[in-house]
Structure formats: structure tokens, C-alpha cells
Amino acid sequence: MGAISAVFLVLLTIIFPPIGVYAVAGCGADLLVNICLTILGVFPGHIHAFYLEYVYYDRREQAREGRFTAGRAPGIYSERVQQGGGGYGTIAQST
Template identity: 65%
Template structure:
């Protein structure tokens, strides 16, 4: 399976239900809550937010694979998983 397959699957799910797409990349948190509210306000704002969160996630994931560090946190994205592209950094115990 290629690396593009999961991204394509998430995009197809997001077209139908934007909050589900956000949940798949960001988990349950502020980004999901914001997307649910935006989707309830209108289907288009929910899509815009969902695709933005997914773009940040997949872009940061690709950069991390190439050893490039993301400079600043992406504005409007609150999930650490999205900010670091799904990779866990070195932490302390």
C-alpha cells in the first residue's frame, strides 16, 4: 500500500463527514469540537477547517520523514499529533 492511500481515504471520508476526517488525524480534542461547531454552522466552513487540519498533518508528517523540523506551530491547530505529523518527540518522564 502506498503512502498516498491513507491520505486519499481520509480525504474521501472528509468529503462525506468532515468531523470524522478531523477525528482520524487529530483525535478527540479541541480541533474536533471546533470542526463539529463549524459543520453545524454550515457544511463549507466544516470542510475548510477539516482540510486545513489534514493538510497540516500530512505536510508535517512528510517533512518529519525527511528530517525537516517544522518551525512554528500551525495557527488554528491545537492537537499536538497534528502539529508534529503524528510522530512523538523525545520527552521526559
């Protein structure tokens, strides 16, 4: 079921990048940045949206395997994306 939702999210992102960013990061700074990049041109918005989705799914897979990258991904402001959709203490971060 996860692969189907990922494919659907990619299709939505191809059509309109801010929809994909909203689905992954929610309403916040990442969405505002993506809207501005989409207004500037087609490709910057798509690149930013796909980068967010890549980091989100990569971090989510790492959390499932029990490992987590302690460093923050550059250019991403959403904690939801940084933690791969986890949070609320579900992923132990090293200090």
C-alpha cells in the same frame, strides 16, 4: 500504502468532515471546533478539516525528510497534528 489511506481519508472528509478530523487529530479541541463549524454550514467544516489534514501530512513529510518547522500552525490545537503524527521524542524541536 500511505497514499491509499490519504485518499480514503479525503473521501471520508468530503462525506462528513468530523470523521476526517477525528482520524487525524483524535478527540480534542480540534474535533469540537470542527463539529461546531460543520453545524454552522457545510463549507467551514470542510475547510477546517482539509486544513488540519494538510498540516498533518505536510509535517509528517517534513519529519521523514529530517526537517521540521519550529513554528506552530495557527488554529490547530492538537499536538499530534502539529508534529505530523510523530511525537514521543521522534522529532527534535529547536528551542
